[in-house]
């Protein structure tokens with residue numbers, strides 16, 4: 652029996668986020684939107700709507716330019732998180748969800764640096780990773796088959812998709828239908844194995860996800 656958790660990163664987007672919300676609502680599925688502060692500034696109504704419909708809102712950095720583990724300038728990583736959290740404001744879940752990003756969706760030590768980890772633990776954040784990246788941004792037509800294959804290879808799948816204007820989210824309806832046909836259950840919460848920090852407390856060796864300053 653496979654459970655699937657859906658998450659949508661890098662929005663909100665004025666065209667794609669409403670499409671995703673409508674698709675999820677039709678299927679009765681709740682998810683999490685990991686938003687960028689830079690986009691949230693002018694598009695907060697979309698996040699408010701997602702929140703009102705029962706979805707969770709998480710922090711995915713302010714401008715998503717450099718993975719935080721590669722952010723060399725002191726203060727940069729903390730600022731990427733803090734500015735976005737301020738914009739999320741009262742839409743934040745009590746667990747204060749934060750998702751770092753890696754180049755090409757790869758999980759490695761470039762996700763976080765020491766400053767980011769300190770900021771997250773002090774701030775009581777919950778760090779949410781993932782275990783299925785079907786590369787919807789690169790395969791707007793092919794991601795559905797790939798995602799199904801990856802999800803059914805594990806008992807608890809946490810899927811990263813993107814509410815970005817790539818055309819990929821027109822396949823969301825088909826993905827959900829096919830996954831349910833094959834017996835999957837959709838859940839909103841995240842598998843514990845994808846949570847290295849829960850409400851500021853380390854749950855797993857964080858060194859796997861963190862660059863340490865040399866010297």
Ligand SMILES: [Zn+2]
Nearest residue numbers: 660661711752
């Ligand atoms: Zn991202």
